[in-house]
Amino acid sequence: MSRRPGRPDRRPARSGRRTGARALAPLLGMLLALGLATAPPTAAAPDATGRRVAAWSPSMTTGGPSFTDTTLRMVVHSSVAGSQPRITLSNRYSPEPLRVDAVDVAVQASGGEAKTGTSRRVTFGGSGRLTVDAGAEAVSDAVPMTVGAEQNLLVSLHLPGPTGTSTWHSDAFDTTYVASGDHTADDSPAAFTATTTSWYYLAGLDVVPSTAKGTVVAFGDSITDGYHSSTGTYTRWPDLLAVRLAAGHGPQRLGVVDAGIGGNRVLTDVPNLWQGVSALKRFRHDALGRPGVKDVILFEGINDIGNNAGPDGAPLTAQHLIDGYRTLIDEAHGAHVRIIGATLMPDKGNGYYSPAAEAIRQDVNHWIRTGGAFDDVIDFDRVMRDPADPAALNPDYDSGDHIHPDDAGMRAMADAVDLRSLRT
Template identity: 80%
Template sequence: MLSVLGAVTGTALTVVPLSTAHMASAATPSVQGKGTRVSAWSPSMTTGGPSFDHETIRMVVHSSIAGSGARITLSNRYSTTPLVVGAVDVAVQASGGEATRGTIRNVTFGKSRHLTIPAGAEEVSDVVPISVSTGENLLVSLYVPGSTGMSTWHSDAFDTTYIAYGNHTGDDGAAAFGTTRTSWYYLAGLDVVSATAKGTVVAFGDSITDGYRSSTGTYTRWPDFLARRLGARPGPQRLSVVDAGIGGNRVLTDVPNPWQGVSALKRFGHDALGRPGVKDVILLEGINDIGNNAGPDGQPLTAQDLIDGYRALIDEAHAARVRVIGATLMPDKGNGYYTPAAEAIRQSVNRWIRTSGAFDGVIDFDRAMRDPANPAALDPAYDSGDHLHPGDAGMKAMADAVDLRLLRT
């Protein structure tokens, strides 16, 4: 086992070398031969979204990496009826729902502007002749000509989506988009060919990773800060970062609220290992299992239940030749989740994450984020106010606590 020192927190982080088989890169070579195709943006989707009827949905995509040869993924994975798509366009965002003049590009699927996506399916577009810079925003406009029924969506976008009646995919301006929401609908990914990146880091987790209580439209989730750290390093950017967090999500069991997603055990293969170019997954999940005392088969949760769940995810990743970096669960005293029994499980799970050697590396968010005077609670400087979720400053502190040497660049 190799031990390195966390540059920000000063805590010891462990890096466990993979076997030779696991060290093989999962990055997807570009068919153009000029770079690597990586995931630039990719929220996890759930069921339970609203219906649309003869409307254009214009969504903001914040790219974590520079690239060209863009493709988008549309998902009908969690809907029960086919999705009829009338038109899709992509453009560079000027501001709000307004596109930069002259940048709108038609998006095709199998060379067609129109498509029907069966219930439970996803479709990846043809390559779109548009480039994007690191941290730049694109606008993806999706027109649905009929009633969609319940949509596949990502509820907590912490960004603004613009809705217009009728087909306004080709509009540069935003005058027709009279309604705004803060969710993404059907849009599940942007991937690009990067001339410099060698792969994708997937941040996988619950509302803390999803950015709950971070500021809307400012890209201050901890994975956003991590992407900026990687981009600010000397030399070309070697990794993209995508956020596979879902608010309320659990490791072991599905959540009764449908928009909080199926369990990590069910979605990990698709949401994490299915991303283009994935090389590393940072796993931060389990506090909702603990806080809801949600063990398998309706039984009370034990630390061993969570550990068994983590082992299953690690095994699945290693079978795909992807590394998994485990993150310790952060304190929550003062939140309704906290009880002495729940705290005992959290401490036991964190001890296993730190010492078992099961993960390919460890990020000790618990040590980085806890109050030195009250270690069962978040540091007040990082607390958003609910004693569970970090605010913007806390999100940055989380990203700063990631030793970049843990990531396979």
């Protein structure tokens, strides 16, 4: 499930100039970007009450464009209601320090326009400016405002640059607004004359929740990331799961964050670095490092199968994937987090499909269902397959490429999650 990443409509020129980094910081950032080093989880610290939950937190990768004297205004769609929001800026996959001159958060009115009177300056350790070392992340001070479930915020960063290769999430399926100069405090969208469909450096929003008791992380590849969902509609299956939880369809009150990356694999890094290092390398940070995480839904492996990508260049076997799942299960349980396994959906008609690949998928799904290693199971395969041809997606749910669901399919996936399986 790989495709070309979205690129900015207006892309500033790259620069290789460095800005006073610590001697080893650029090296660490490059090693992280290449998947040759692993940073520890960087969950935001709890507030004085000990209660913080992740409300939004995309997984980040390397390979984004460079920016100079640019304001990026990004949309954050909160999955849960709360107060005192904090944001996380990530320079985890960049080889140079990131200088940020100003950060602002406001309630979205429409498009790139902020609702009048809602703009708040964001500080880090009391300062409106900061430098984030290569390979590092920074969590802001709490912002004095409230956030509603399913509410959109606009987070604006002014980057004096040149930034060099940016840490980003390529396929946001949302609109980011771009302006030259510092327009972080503007309510008006007039200066934001370009748009992209990626997020840059912005890696998290956490809140003191109104009612939520924790967060569930949806961890996966492009199906979880929302490929083929419409831009700005929040119809990815994790978004729709969050709606179910916020609407009180079960006893749980949980935030939902989407840790999907298009093209991502369980066992191996993808040569296209924007598709991320392997799940084995990013799981501790992207899943277990989220504030308030209680549950992880693991739904990944079809890219390993479709690319026949076993460890160390070996042909893939079902046992390879099972061993990878066991490693992730052990990590989750070591962090006292429940992990729910999701069966892999059919893909007949897609280029990934072959009889040999289908045999691996069936063996892996059998183990997920019957192996007893996961705390619970979501049978996406059963829900999404064509009753007349179980190796293929149900045509009612097929976006057209025979592997990614359409909006109806995304809703069917969200509805397939038994809310009683999630920890309160």
